[in-house]
Structures are given as C-alpha cells and as structure tokens.
C-alpha cells in the first residue's frame with residue numbers, strides 16, 4: 001500500500017533518514033517507534049509530502065507520490081498530531097466536517113458521517129456537536145482530532161504521537177477506541193510513538209527506528225521473542241517481564257508431541273519411549289482426541305504384563321494448556337505441577353504439541 005524505496009533525507013550535512021525501505025500493508029496498523037530524534041516524524045511527514053525525500057521515492061498503491069498534487073494527496077490522508085489544533089472559532093461539528101466540505105462532499109452525506117463518528121468515540125452529538133473546542137477536555141479534543149482525520153473517509157491515517165499529551169486513563173481509552181475503529185473501518189494507519197507499551201498494544205507490526213535507520217520490523221510478539229540486536233533488546237527490555245509474559249503465546253516454545261493410542265500396549269510404548277528417550281507419552285483415542293498421558297514409571301510398574309493396554313495405565317489428571325495460553329499462564333502452572341511435559345490442546349481437544357517443563361523454565365528465566 002505505502003512503500004518507501006531507499007528513501008534518504010539530508011539536512012545540510014546531517015543524514016536524518018538513511019536508506020529507508022519499508023512496505024506498509026493495506027488495512028494494517030503500523031507503529032513506528034524509536035527514541036526522540038530517530039526520524040519518526042520526518043518519515044511520517046514524507047508520506048503526505050510535508051517533507052520531500054532527498055533521495056529515493058515513496059509510492060502509494062504503486063503511484064509515485066512525487067507525481068501527485070500534494071494538496072489533493074493530503075486531503076486523502078488523515079493526519080493527527082499531538083496538539084491537534086482544532087480551530088477555536090468553529091464548533092466541533094464544523095471542525096470535523098472541514099475536510100469533507102473542502103472535498104465538496106454533500107452536506108447530508110458528511111453530516112450523517114460526523115454524527116456516526118462522534119458516537120464511535122462516545123461523544124453524543126446532541127451534547128457536543130455545537131460546542132467549541134475550549135469547552136472540551138484534552139481527551140475529548142483529541143478524540144475530535146481522531147475523528148476529524150476520519151471524516152473525509154481517507155484510506156490512510158497518519159498519527160504522530162497523538163495520545164502522548166494525555167493523562168494515562170484518557171490515553172488507554174483512546175487506544176481502545178482506536179483499536180475498535182480500526183477493526184471496524186479497516187484503514188491503513190501509520191502511528192508514531194516513543195512508548196513501547198502503546199506500540200505493543202496497538203500494532204499489527206512495529207518498525208523500530210534508530211538514528212534514521214529502520215532496525216527491525218516485526219509483529220509485537222516476534223519483536224519480544226526475537227529482538228534483532230542489543231538496541232532493540234534494551235528498548236523492548238524496558239518493559240516489565242510480566243508484560244512480555246502476558247503477550248507471548250506458549251506455542252512459541254511448544255515442541256512436537258510424541259503420541260500413541262490408548263489401544264496400544266505398554267510393550268509398544270516401552271520400545272517407543274526407549275527409542276526416543278521419553279519420560280512421558282501423550283495418549284489419544286481412535287479419533288485422535290487427547291485422553292491423558294503415560295509415564296515411563298507407570299509402565300515399569302506393569303512390567304509383569306507387557307500386553308496391558310495403555311488405556312489401563314493412563315493418567316488423565318495431568319495439567320494441560322490451551323493453545324491460546326500465554327507464558328504467564330505457563331509460569332503459574334509450573335509453580336504448581338511437576339510433570340515433565342505439558343500437552344497443549346486446541347479447542348477440539350486435539351494435541352498441538354507439548355511444553356517441556358525444564359526447557360520452559362530455562363526460557364522464562366531469560367525473559
């Protein structure tokens with residue numbers, strides 16, 4: 001959707017953006033994050049041509065934006081900044097409908113839309129439409145900034161630290177609203193922040209910038225699990241471990257399960273376990289549904305009859321984890337149980353894999 005092709009931006013002798021290449025997909029909420037001065041705002045302003053690249057080019061839907069009329073381009077790209085700058089002498093309704101009016105949309109069309117958008121951010125039009133900006137709180141004004149960017153129904157929305165001046169509660173609320181709006185309207189959103197919590201909460205993908213370079217682009221979970229270098233690690237590592245743990249799915253450290261059927265014999269199981277050096281086996285019924293597990297110790301106790309079926313020695317009380325469980329859930333489980341492996345089941349009670357307790361504990365220790 002939006003592609004940077006080897007873009008550079010230089011002021012005098014300072015290289016502010018260095019060989020920047022990136023594709024932001026349609027309908028994606030892409031978060032650019034990095035320390036102050038790393039080039040986030042410059043990168044964003046090149047998308048709506050408030051800043052022109054020194055080298056390279058940017059395409060939107062394969063059109064080089066350098067060939068487009070910048071004013072027309074900007075009308076089709078919503079833009080939200082920290083100080084949203086609502087016009088003080090216009091009502092909320094008039095502020096929000098400014099761009100639709102500039103685009104010569106029909107009054108009835110944008111009127112209905114403005115009302116709909118106001119309700120979307122929990123500002124009842126009958127109460128707020130005729131108010132002036134100074135009659136709204138900071139959080140409410142910022143909501144208006146967000147819906148003003150949406151009013152003309154642009155495909156792309158650029159948001160440069162839009163919530164960073166807000167108190168933590170308003171900020172959380174606006175983040176939640178943005179997530180809802182995005183799910184509903186499927187805009188392509190480029191969101192700049194220096195707050196990693198915000199990035200991890202909002203992003204489909206995060207791009208981390210350092211000194212004008214893009215150092216890593218990944219989904220939040222990948223970023224946490226596989227930071228590309230020490231800079232990213234430190235940047236991400238400032239988060240609390242609990243935050244990491246609550247986000248990381250256990251499937252990340254899952255291994256393939258060794259399974260047998262309940263109607264197989266302990267003799268078969270013993271051979272299989274010796275061969276694969278297993279302490280514990282996962283047992284399935286004929287429909288491949290999870291039944292329980294069998295340990296090597298349980299089998300040794302039955303050595304007098306090698307033809308005993310596994311269903312007679314099965315342990316059905318072992319703890320299991322759902323495929324949607326997180327490392328946090330696993331940590332809680334490891335505190336209370338001692339089994340060597342824990343099966344991971346999907347909704348249909350089928351075994352997706354296992355978590356090895358020793359390896360999981362070692363992994364958690366590195367978080």
Ligand SMILES: Nc1ncnc2c1ncn2[C@@H]1O[C@H](COP(=O)(O)OP(=O)(O)O)[C@@H](O)[C@H]1O
Pocket residue numbers: 011014016034035036037038039040041042043
């Ligand atoms: N108009 C300009 N002239 C010279 N240097 C600039 C100008 N605009 C930005 N810079 C420099 O470019 C770098 C990146 O700035 P910016 O994109 O605003 O960073 P960020 O948004 O990540 O904080 C900074 O070092 C800044 O000082």
Ligand SMILES: [Mg+2]
Pocket residue numbers: 040041042
């Ligand atoms: Mg900035």
